[in-house]
Amino acid sequence: MTDTVAAPWAWLPIPAPHQRRFAGQGLWDERTLADMAQAQAEADPDFVAFVEGESRMTRAELLAEATALAAALHARGLRPGDVVAFQVPNWREAAAINLAAVMAGLIVNPIVPIYRDHEVTLMLGDCGAKALFVAASFRGYDYAAMAQRVRASLPGLAHVFTVRGEGADDYAALVGEGRGQAFARPRVDPLGVKMVLYTSGTTGRPKGVLHSHVTLARIVATSAAHWGMASGEATLMPSPVTHISGFANGLEIPLICGTRTVLMESWNAAEAMALIDRHGCVGTVAATPFLVELAAAARKSGNRLPSFRFFACGGAAVPSELIPAANAAFENCRAFRVFGASEVPLVTYGWPKDEHLAATTDGEIVDYDVRIVDDEDCDVPDGSEGEILARGPGMLLGYADEAQTAEAITADGYFRTGDLGVRSTEGALTITGRKKDLIIRGGENISAKEIEDVLHSHPAVREAAVVAMPHERLGEGVCAFVIARGDAPQAAALARHVQDSGLAKQKIPERFEIVEDFPRTASGKVRKDMLRAEIKAKLGG
Numbered sequence: 001m002t003d004t005v006a007a008p009w010a011w012l013p014i015p016a017p018h019q020r021r022f023a024g025q026g027l028w029d030e031r032t033l034a035d036m037a038q039a040q041a042e043a044d045p046d047f048v049a050f051v052e053g054e055s056r057m058t059r060a061e062l063l064a065e066a067t068a069l070a071a072a073l074h075a076r077g078l079r080p081g082d083v084v085a086f087q088v089p090n091w092r093e094a095a096a097i098n099l100a101a102v103m104a105g106l107i108v109n110p111i112v113p114i115y116r117d118h119e120v121t122l123m124l125g126d127c128g129a130k131a132l133f134v135a136a137s138f139r140g141y142d143y144a145a146m147a148q149r150v151r152a153s154l155p156g157l158a159h160v161f162t163v164r165g166e167g168a169d170d171y172a173a174l175v176g177e178g179r180g181q182a183f184a185r186p187r188v189d190p191l192g193v194k195m196v197l198y199t200s201g202t203t204g205r206p207k208g209v210l211h212s213h214v215t216l217a218r219i220v221a222t223s224a225a226h227w228g229m230a231s232g233e234a235t236l237m238p239s240p241v242t243h244i245s246g247f248a249n250g251l252e253i254p255l256i257c258g259t260r261t262v263l264m265e266s267w268n269a270a271e272a273m274a275l276i277d278r279h280g281c282v283g284t285v286a287a288t289p290f291l292v293e294l295a296a297a298a299r300k301s302g303n304r305l306p307s308f309r310f311f312a313c314g315g316a317a318v319p320s321e322l323i324p325a326a327n328a329a330f331e332n333c334r335a336f337r338v339f340g341a342s343e344v345p346l347v348t349y350g351w352p353k354d355e356h357l358a359a360t361t362d363g364e365i366v367d368y369d370v371r372i373v374d375d376e377d378c379d380v381p382d383g384s385e386g387e388i389l390a391r392g393p394g395m396l397l398g399y400a401d402e403a404q405t406a407e408a409i410t411a412d413g414y415f416r417t418g419d420l421g422v423r424s425t426e427g428a429l430t431i432t433g434r435k436k437d438l439i440i441r442g443g444e445n446i447s448a449k450e451i452e453d454v455l456h457s458h459p460a461v462r463e464a465a466v467v468a469m470p471h472e473r474l475g476e477g478v479c480a481f482v483i484a485r486g487d488a489p490q491a492a493a494l495a496r497h498v499q500d501s502g503l504a505k506q507k508i509p510e511r512f513e514i515v516e517d518f519p520r521t522a523s524g525k526v527r528k529d530m531l532r533a534e535i536k537a538k539l540g541g
Contacts, residue, residue, distance in 0.1 A: 012193070049095070067100070082130040085131070087113055088133055129156070132150075229282065236283075249285040287443030310352055320360050347390045368395075369414070371388075373389060383422060
């Protein structure tokens with residue numbers, strides 16, 4: 001039995017104050033994913049909900065496997081309110097882990113596989129995770145060994161379980177252990193915390209985004225309706241299921257909307273085409289590079305993917321010319337830009353039926369109240385740039401940290417996105433920049449300060465400023481401007497220093513610029529806007 005420890009978000013009232021306006025209005029489906037899974041399995045137990053390679057998982061098989069896993073986790077001492085983390089690729093087991101957690105009243109903490117010791121330790125420690133599922137090994141990396149290293153510094157982490165490994169603490173053994181055990185599902189408040197998902201903040205400090213059962217279900221159901229998805233149809237999911245996009249549109253949607261998810265462990269455009277044809281996939285939600293490469297593969301092969309109807313594209317910059325070029329490569333598919341964040345998933349849902357707006361804006365505002373404000377929080381007229389504030393029934397409950405929540409959510413319940421944008425008279429939103437000091441590399445948020453802190457620990461670095469730079473494939477790359485202490489350090493040595501710190505390899509700067517000083521404001525703050533412009537000019541825009 002694990003000790004009962006107050007969750008870091010114990011201060012948060014349920015429903016959260018800014019969400020009380022949505023309660024009782026019929027906006028939320030006040031069932032949990034476990035309730036929905038039960039109903040789906042009873043309606044059509046043999047319908048295949050998940051496909052991974054040659055593996056198939058029907059609704060009945062998913063329900064049975066998740067029930068056994070929930071029973072085993074309960075037998076191991078996990079209790080309602082405990083956090084169970086999982087760092088697993090796009091494998092079928094992730095769907096069962098997610099559902100089992102809901103059945104047992106546990107809170108899930110999905111962790112993207114790119115993260116290593118440093119980030120994983122911060123996340124698990126911050127949310128007080130009691131259990132962690134990791135892939136035994138994936139892409140040549142030993143996650144099981146990393147998990148044991150992490151566990152040594154986290155006394156509250158009572159269990160480490162592997163997936164596709166071996167032994168009594170492996171996923172398969174746990175499921176076997178739980179089969180046949182009596183297990184009574186606890187009552188779970190659908191308005192309570194379901195998930196804590198970490199996203200990079202402007203300060204480098206991880207932010208634990210809290211979502212409830214109803215907020216995520218609202219987003220999934222609304223987007224499916226807007227994109228014309230029907231029960232029984234299949235979608236392709238190449239985005240990590242431990243990222244908000246893959247989690248909602250990969251793991252959750254089959255049980256909320258009755259669809260089928262075809263999982264891709266690793267992205268490959270030719271393989272994606274084969275899966276789309278084989279399973280009749282109607283669409284996907286993924287980052288810009290995936291759309292670029294899928295359209296190129298379609299043009300090269302002459303296969304216009306007739307079943308494919310939509311591609312919701314976001315996470316990285318989307319050039320306006322990409323949308324019509326991609327559409328021309330497909331027979332029926334319409335690509336469109338969308339905008340959202342872990343805190344406010346999908347503020348815009350795209351323009352599937354208007355190619356011009358789909359290409360030149362970041363989508364139609366749906367299900368959210370949006371304000372565009374100046375630095376004094378005064379609303380600006382349509383067509384004027386300002387910070388985007390968003391409020392709706394799919395927004396976060398708050399952050400795990402009370403102070404971060406107070407800073408991010410206004411008194412009238414709007415989330416400060418930190419993004420700059422313009423709203424048109426048609427209700428379209430166009431992102432023009434970011435107040436947040438983040439780099440979005442292939443759809444993944446990277447904190448500049450986190451990398452700067454590591455660089456500042458190098459003896460040859462007096463000061464470092466990390467900014468986004470244009471990247472042809474990923475939208476943005478990582479560039480570090482460095483003021484040397486003495487002789488200028490070699491770029492390779494600085495890159496190795498970042499790598500040795502334990503940060504994910506995606507955070508290693510791809511370019512280093514050694515400079516005498518930074519452009520600064522009168523108060524001495526670094527003008528990162530000027531640094532971004534400088535590296536953009538050097539790279540030819």
